[in-house]
Amino acid sequence: MKKIVPALVLLALTGCAGVQPWERDVLARPEMSLDTAPLDAAIDEHIYFSKEASSGGRGFGGGGCGCN
Amino acid sequence: MKKDENFSAALAAATCALLGSAVATPVRAQEETGKWSFDSTLLYYGESDDRVRDISGAVSAQRDFGDDRKLSATLTADTLTGASASGAIALGRPQTFTSPSGRAVYTTNPGDVPLDDTFLDTRFALNASWTQPLARLYTFSAGVGFSTEYDYTHLGANLSLARDFNKRNTTLSAGLAWSQDDIDPVGGLPLPLSQMRDVGDGSSKRDGSESKDVLDLLLGFTQVLxxxxxLRVNFSYSDSSGYLNDPYKILSVVDPLTGDTLIRTPLGQGPNGVYVFESRPDSRTKQSLYAEVKHAFGKPVMHFAYRFMTDDWGIDSHTGEVRLRWPLGADSYIEPQLRYYTQSAADFYRASLVSGAALPRYASADFRLGDFDATTVGIKYGHSTVSGNEWSIRAEYYQQNGSVPREQIIGNQANREQYPDLSAVIVQFGYRFSL
Incomplete structure (x- = not known):
């Protein structure tokens, strides 16, 4: 595993550069941002943190409440 | 395209899919420099059977100071009321419990899953973050967070660093977050696995507060495919240590044959059965892998996310989420949303404790540590105004279905509802505007 990860990183860095800056018309649309609705995401994280045993993943692990 | 090129493109895509982004993303909505922009929301969350109800408001303000230096601050207020499952099992007779404050009792009807209805809280949270380029291709971000409620205080800080590669088609990031939470339960800290006492008898509780520390590490990878x-892939590692109990959760102590809770006769006002406070380990390590893909099919945009989480309490979970944003004309969109979640139970999850058997070191009947799955279906509608502001409404329905492992069901328990299934309605209004 220790050898595979750096190899994959290297491959990723050299292999994925397909899109040129002038080809970013679609990617530049606001709805293509990975953080389109940060407040929706924060609310979801808060609700699911207080009702389920998992949290985080998308960002830091949430929490900060004694939700019962 | 030649075959070998196809192969290397496929290999590259597969590689990208295996790796891990947290902070900066190569594509991001443009904000106007020197202006404040606001994102606000009002939320109603209501569970069935008069359980938890939350009305929450949040305002987030962002300002771009130019040169990609950005400040963001979010203020949230929550008001919670209602009842929450205590962990005790349903019985064929009425059950009386001492409330967490130790000053009163509450009663559950025969056949009902016991709910503690003394639940009431107001929470305020403030989060702020600063993002700026550190050098060409590097983005640095730092944040602080604070929240307070009657019995709980949270203080946290985080740092992240991201670097772009490949004409900004690839971003690698690493982040660290730390938080300290202080818990000062109503009525004192229950001693783990000690019995619930009569009103006015504080012998199973002690004064003071407890704390927990959480350290999070996040490694992220974002790739324009x-x-x-x-595509975004994150690996996260989280270590919690300290007081991890829920001070309000209890377990029923039951007869090994009938499965009914042992009868207890209170001296004055107090519980009419034997109940003990839960006990959890004082550390927990979680690891998760999160992958998210966004793809535009012409105008519509599809979001797909999957998360696998595993921890050293024996809980494994899988979460899948799909959203499809479908434009309606030039100014509006509709977005159906679907989420599925499933988790296995913690090793120390117990529906009840058997009288006479050796007491386990750790035990909890908290339904959130049990074996369940949950589905959320929702829809969001958004509309942009002529001035460029946007309002939205989102409605969701959340349904949780759990089960108690068959080997834990004893005697009469088989005839009663043992797992407090939960459903909730979520309605949210949003408004985004600039000044």
Whole structure:
């Protein structure tokens, strides 16, 4: 595993550069941002943190409440 | 395209899919420099059977100071009321419990899953973050967070660093977050696995507060796969230590044959059965892998996310989420949303404790540590005004279905509802505007 990860990183860095800056018309649309609705995401994280045993993943692990 | 080129493109895409982004993303909505922009929301969350109800408001303000230096601050207020499952099992007779404050009792009807209805809280949270380029291709971000409620205080800080590669088609990031939470339960800290006492008898509780520390590490990878697709993969590691109990959760102590809770006769006002406070380990390590893909099919945009989480309490979970944003004309969109979640129970999850058997070191009947799955279906509608502001409404329905492992069901328990299934309605209004 220790050898595979750096190899994959290297491959990723050299292999994925397909899109040129002038080809970013679609990617530049606001709805293509990975953080389109940060407040929706924060609310979801808060609700699911207080009702389920998992949290985080998308960002830091949430929490900060004694939700019962 | 030649075959070997196809192969290397496929290999590259597969590689990208295996790796891990947290902070900066190569594509991001443009904000106007020197202006404040606001994002606000009002939320109603209501569970069935008069359980938890939350009305929450949040305002987030962002300002771009130029040169990609950005400040963001979010203020949230929550008001919670209602009842929450205590962990005790349903019985064929009425059950009386001492409330967490130790000053009163509450009663549950025969056949009902016991709910503690003394639940009431107001929470305020403030989060702020600063993002700026550190050098060409590097983005640095730092944040602080604070929240307070009657019995709980949270203080946290985080740092992240991201670097772009490949004409900003690839971003690697690493982040660290730390938080300290202080818990000062109503009525004192229950001693783990000690019995619930009569009103006025504080012998199973002690004064003071407890704390927990959480350290999070997040490694992220974001990759533009093609002109219409972007991928994000995160690996996160989280270590919690300190007081991890829920001070309000209890377990029923039951007869080994009938499965009914042992009868207890209170001296004055107090519980009419034997109940003990839960006990959890004082550390927990979680690891998760999160992958998210966004793809534009012409105008519509599809979001797909999957998360696997595993921890050293024996809980494994899988979460899948799909959203499809479908434009309606030039100014509006509709977005159906679907989420599925499933988790296995913690090793120390017990529906009840058997009288006479050796007491386990750790035990909890908290339904959130049990074996369940949950589905959320929702829809969001958004509309942009002529001035460029946007309002939205989102409605969701959340349904949780759990089960108690068959080997834990004893005697009469088989005839009663043992797992407090939960459903909730979520309605949210949003408004985004600039000043």
């Amino acid at each position: 093609n002109r219409t697709t972007v």
